């Protein structure tokens with residue numbers, strides 16, 4: 001597999017960034033709005049008391065993902081962001097070769113019963 | 115995921131994937147699909163006054179509607195995706211699942227959960243929660259089953275090293291989310307909160323079930339199978355991760371968009387609207403990525419049957435998300451709420467998208483596992499075309515019916531008039547459903563014939579040379 005050219009990966013990077021911003025801006029807008037309302041609920045606005053359960057649910061789930069995201073960055077999961085897609089295909093090809101070799105080897109037994 | 119340069123030695127690569135179990139999951143899934151479709155046909159016949167089983171209480175449409183939806187979600191889609199996971203996770207991590215014995219236990223336990231749910235519903239024990247009709251006494255078993263699923267698949271994922279491929283991100287999240295979503299939906303409204311708050315949780319539950327259980331397993335599988343079948347990597351791995359993290363952060367907020375115009379406070383409803391718009395962007399990244407991958411190999415969509423299933427599903431996915439963009443506006447909701455538009459949307463998502471992907475996966479894996487090609491390409495083609503055209507007709511029909519119903523109700527016409535007006539649409543639905551059902555019968559026939567071929571091939575191979 002040929003490695004991607006520099007221009008191609010720069011194009012990919014720009015498109016990725018563009019989409020990331022398109023997702024982040026409206027979402028952060030929505031989220032901060034919600035958060036302000038949430039604070040208002042705590043200050044005693046009567047019509048919002050029962051909003052607490054869904055919002056706490058959401059905050060907990062997001063907190064978990066935020067930690068995971070931080071962990072992933074710290075462990076270099078995104079340092080060479082395009083590499084896993086190449087490794088994945090090479091690995092599958094290699095595995096199929098191993099399987100073929102195992103099948104043709106005399107001692108191999110095939111596990112293909114329905 | 116391991117680095118390409120450091121491949122571990124696998125002693126018995128053929129034992130990495132428990133192929134027999136994959137087959138069992140798929141066959142169970144297909145069994146439930148048949149039952150569910152028969153249920154759907156029964157309910158559809160009832161709506162046009164042709165129900166042949168009128169008067170039989172156990173088979174009354176109210177019960178069968180729930181059997182229809184539960185058998186599809188927990189019987190067909192869950193079994194189908196669990197089968198796919200048993201193929202994908204060991205191959206991606208190069209490690210077997212935590213325990214194969216546990217896998218068999220999960221298989222058995224899951225069938226018990228689905229069958230007891232059906233039994234419970236027939237006996238009138240359904241829990242009062244949409245998509246969570248599973249009787250309350252089965253909930254703890256199902257919850258335990260989901261915990262075991264998470265342990266079984268997360269163990270090899272956690273053990274693998276190096277940057278993870280996008281499929282593993284989706285799968286990891288799905289195993290955790292599904293467990294939490296099930297707990298939230300089935301226990302919180304039942305035991306802890308009530309009234310509108312329980313309604314809001316119910317909204318999160320139904321939406322998260324689709325978005326945080328089926329969607330990540332579905333897209334994760336697509337990121338696995340499509341590059342393998344096209345023999346080229348996904349267009350941009352970075353973009354695929356934007357899709358994943360976008361889903362992770364913004365999807366959980368959306369559920370309340372099912373309850374626009376309800377007593378849930380408007381700021382929560384608006385929040386759901388805004389996060390839905392964000393998720394529309396996320397969806398766009400995923401669709402762009404897959405169609406970008408097709409560049410230079412577009413012909414595969416015509417010649418390669420699993421790829422055709424996958425991409426048709428993706429086109430339907432884009433269509434359903436476009437529908438969502440309309441549905442999420444309050445103006446449009448006023449028109450289509452409670453109408454058949456929603457039923458059309460539900461079929462398009464569940465059959466047009468996720469079932470198409472599962473069918474594509476089965477079309478690819480059954481011959482691989484049995485070691486013989488499909489017995490009949492023609493039957494495979496019929497399976498595809500009857501399913502594809504059937505769902506397209508059904509969805510268009512119901513979506514149009516929904517718009518008409520919305521206008522009739524908006525004009526304050528008597529209810530009976532809207533029922534009379536809906537009749538032609540409901541009749542067409544019966545025929546579209548029968549077409550989809552015929553497609554599955556062709557699949558079952560082909561499956562049986564292919565299995566016979568595999569038995570014959572095995573017998574031949576066993577003969578002394």
Ligand code: HEM
Nearest residue numbers: 151154155157158186456457460461464465469547550551
């Ligand atoms: C033989 C073909 C089918 C027929 C005739 C059929 C018919 C129906 C009918 C009559 C309903 C009830 C609608 C109402 O309450 O007004 C329904 C609901 C539903 N069906 Fe089907 N169905 C079929 C196949 C499927 C398949 C294959 C799936 C999923 C893979 C599916 C998913 C659903 C869902 C999710 C609902 C609930 C919709 C909602 O609550 O909005 N159906 N179906």
